[in-house]
Amino acid sequence: MADKVPTPEEALALLKEFNQGEGLVKHALAVEAVMRHIARKRGQDAEKWGVIGLVHDLDYERFPDQHCRKTAEILRERGWPEEYVRAAVSHGWGLCSDVEPQTDLEKFLFAIDELTGLVAATALVRPSHSVLDMEARSVKKKWKDKAFAAGVNREVIEKGAARLGVDLTDLITDVILGMREAAEALGLKGNVG
Numbered sequence: 001m002a003d004k005v006p007t008p009e010e011a012l013a014l015l016k017e018f019n020q021g022e023g024l025v026k027h028a029l030a031v032e033a034v035m036r037h038i039a040r041k042r043g044q045d046a047e048k049w050g051v052i053g054l055v056h057d058l059d060y061e062r063f064p065d066q067h068c069r070k071t072a073e074i075l076r077e078r079g080w081p082e083e084y085v086r087a088a089v090s091h092g093w094g095l096c097s098d099v100e101p102q103t104d105l106e107k108f109l110f111a112i113d114e115l116t117g118l119v120a121a122t123a124l125v126r127p128s129h130s131v132l133d134m135e136a137r138s139v140k141k142k143w144k145d146k147a148f149a150a151g152v153n154r155e156v157i158e159k160g161a162a163r164l165g166v167d168l169t170d171l172i173t174d175v176i177l178g179m180r181e182a183a184e185a186l187g188l189k190g191n192v193g
Helices: 008-018 022-041 046-055 069-077 082-090 104-125 136-143 154-164 168-180
Strands: none
Touching (some): 008 022, 008 046, 022 046, 069 082, 104 168, 136 168
């Protein structure tokens, strides 16, 4: 039987089946929005990129000690295409997975996963509490403060940007633009507009 291509609705339902925490769901929605934005910008399949963004941390809430491994198991059990499974698992390369990002989709997922957290944290400390009026320079200012959003692995972001051959400021800008598209769902619309 050929693998069935999952829809965004199926991906969201699967995400919510394994994750009840609002923070993890919002993170997945942020990654989905950014992946869609980047895919459209690069002439790629935005739905596919978004679906993979939605499920990349599928196992994190229930199986944090088996992160990525359980995601692969769950997606395979559900008949997801191997390309989707590999992409989701590759975001943990060097941390909890030995699957090295190879495709543009995988490289972007690896690079932007942590960055969405830094962008969200930066937005929340701004007077507007919003990504709608935020620029990359605000994030770069906070980047230097290692105590700010200390859980964000800046080395992974830098490594991801380098593997893509993209400027860090440009990557941050793309993450902001992607997250703007989902600002309301992410709780990052703030008091702008």
